[in-house]
Amino acid sequence: MFNLKWVLLDSIKDCKNLRIFRQIHAQLVTSGLVYDDFVTSKVMEFFANFVEYGDYACDYLEQGNTRLGSFPFNSLINGYVGGEFPQxxxxxxxxxVRDGFVPDMFTFPVLLKACSNFSGSREGRQVHGVVVKLGLLADLYVQNSLIRCYGACGDLSCAGKVFDEMVVRDVVSWNSLISGFMKAGHFDEAISVFFRMDVEPSIATLVSVLAACARNGNLCTGKGIHGVIERRFKVNLVLGNAMLDMYVKNGCFYEAKKMFDELPTRDIVSWTIMITGLVQSDHPKESLELFSMMRTLGISPDAIILTSVLSACASLGTLDFGTWVHEYINQRGIKWDIHTGTAIVDMYAKCGCIEMALQIFYSMPQRNTFTWNALLCGLAMHGLVHEALDLFEVMTISGVEPNEITFLAILTACCHSGLVDEGRKYFENMSKLYNLLPKLEHYGCMIDLFCRAGLLEEAVELARTMPMKPDMLIWGVLLNACTTVGNVELSHRIQDYILELDHDDSGVFVLLSNISAINQRWSNVTRLRRLMKDRGVKKAPGSSVIEVDGKAHEFVVGDISHLQTEEIYKVLNLINSVYHESH
DNA sequence: ATAGGGTTAG
Structure with a gap:
């Protein structure tokens, strides 16, 4: 039978713009359906797609005023929650409220979700107050929403208070509290809440707790949960990925690879976990190989996975591949955000294309500390010292908080150009103005800076008085400086001190024997070699990476493992002979 | 009402 209500509902569903809606509106008025709660809430779902029609939507609701409940309003509020402007x-x-509608127990969960989405701590608190006044605090959904909202805003003491005062808690209450701790980066607390649970955990619980184990390196708990899952749960894609990520982030690549191969279904997230894991555990070459394999299978990369791939290109210095990724993003119109933008800036900067890095940097609508750091490190790395220092001032003026990495870039820049006074100033400002405690690397920069400026005594003094033990890099800087200025006495004192520390780091031995060789203390070189053998120290070979046709090749000194070794050496010898002829 | 992947240094 012909039913106008259902016909109109259909047209509302298909309605694309306000012009078409006006025609529907007329029919809604003549048929009296403007007073129908359900139809009106569908109208509101349409309006929620267009933020700019918000007032029109409210006017519409006011027309039905006396005959409508709060249901349509709830729909309208709900429509804005997940959008770009949850406010x-x-x-x-x-x-x-102004128009006299009374919010109900369905209004507050959506409203609180909106507050969570824009971290509206103040608004969340106000809503909490209204909830209490209206006597709705006893509602489980409202309570859970409050926990989520406080958690999302980082106000964990309030989230905990709501949680503690609940008489009946369900699994969502527990999960919401756990997510709150996760968002705040309190992974240990998230795990401890999990162990206090007195209801059966859900898949969502396990996913969160596995994420906590991934992030705080708690492999033991992670394995325990894996065991529980195998015995009692059906693994879906999200949970499988969560387990995979837990193993990858804990460095268990064997387990991870096995799990990855055995996953019944893999999606882009599974691939991202593997590729990111390889980049972050210092295997960028392998990560690019895996990425190529994924492409071979016809899977289209998204912005997130490309961010990781760009990071791999940055550490390998593979400009061709990196540029390809950048062009791919542009050509496909893939929407990129601050993470991806930062990775692009970093890639260009590390590959030496400072111009491109700057161009992308300035074209970005938003920049955070990471973005600035990528650029500043690039500038410092390429000796553009004054540009780096000037940009640092711009950074602080624009209200982006520097972190310890920012200062590492700044101090490196000072170090490269021997700016002792500036270096001292920035080093001091770190703790004074920005509440950042200098770490080993910062002390290393200062020591290097002093050495280069010939302030050897001050450098040694800083190495001796700094709050942590100097590492072999710092010793190397000091010893090199001793050699350069010919301070044999100081050099001996430092070497004796290093050997007392009982290192099993091959770098220390290489360093010490190099220094001895430079000073022609051959007996010392022999003594060090023996010491190295006694302590079972093995030297890891240094390797180089070169990009050919978008593929990264790694090699060591005298490497003959490549299939085309013969050709490679022929070309190398050719280059060498041409070079020698021209000199 | 609760659930997965990404950026800076070393």
């Missing part, structure tokens, strides 16, 4: 949901709520 709009709060404005609609305000108008709802």
């Amino acid at each position: 709009t949901a709060v404005s609609v709520y305000r108008r709802m």
Whole structure:
């Protein structure tokens, strides 16, 4: 039978713009369906797609005023929650109250979700107050939403208070509290909440707790949970990925590879976990190989996986591949955000294309500390010292908080150009102005800076008085400086001190024997070699990477493992002979 | 109402 209500509902569903809606509106008025709660809430779902029609939507609701409940308003609020401007949901709520509608127990969960999405701590608190006044605090959904909202805003003491005062808690209450701790980076607390649970955990619980184990390196708990899952749960894609990530982030590549191969279904997230894991554990070459394999299978990369791939290109210096990724993003119109933008800036900067790095940097709508760091490190690395120092000033003026990595870039820049006074100033400002404790690397920079400026005594003094033990890099800087200025006495004192520390780091031995060789203390070189053998120290070979046709090749000194070794050496010898002829 | 992947240094 012909039913106008259902016909109109259909047209609302298909409605694309306000012009078409006006025609539907007319029919809604003549048929009296403007007073129908359900139809009106569908109208609101349409309006929620267009933030700019918010007032129109509210006007529409006011027409039906006396005959409508709060259901349509809830729909409108709900429509804005997941959008770009969740604050709009709060404005609609305000108008709802102003127009005399009474919010109900369905209003608050959506409203609180909106507050969570824009971290509206203040708004969340106000909503909490209204909930208490209206006597709705006893509702489980409202309570859980409050926990989520406080958690998302980082206000964990409030989240905990709501949680503690609940008489009946369900699994969502526990999960919401756990997510709150996760968002705040309190992984240990998240795990400890999990162990206090008195209801059966859900898949969502396990996913969160595995994420906590991934992030704080708690392999033991992670394995335990893996065991529980195998015995009692059906693994879905998300949970499988969570387990995979836990193993990868804990460095268990054997387990991870096995799990990856055995996953019944893999999606882009599974690939991202593997590729990111390889980049972050210092295997960028392998990560690019895996990426190529994924492409071979016809899977289209998204912005997130490309961010990791760019990071791999940056550490390998593979400009061709990196540029390809950048062009791929542009050509496919892949939407990229601050993470991806930062990775592009970093890639160009590390590959020496400072111009491109700057161009991308300035074209970005938003920049955070990471973005600035990528650029500043690039500038410092390429000796553009004054550019780096000037940009640092711009950074602080624009209100982006520097972190310890920012200062590492700045101090490196000072070090490269021997700016002792500036270096001292920045080093001091780190703790004074920005509350950042200098770490080993910062002390290393200062020591290097002093050495280069010929302030050897001050350098040694800093190495001796700094709050942590100098590493072999710092010793190397000091010893090199001793050699350069010919301070044999100081050099001997430092070497004796190093040997007392009982290192099993091959770098220390290589360093010491090099220094001895330079000073022609051959007996010492022999003594060190023996010491090295006694302590079972093995030297890891240094390797180089070269990009050919977008593929990264790694090699060591005298390497003959490549299939085309013969040709490679022929070309090398040719280059060498040409070089010698021209000199 | 609760659930997965990404950026800076070393």
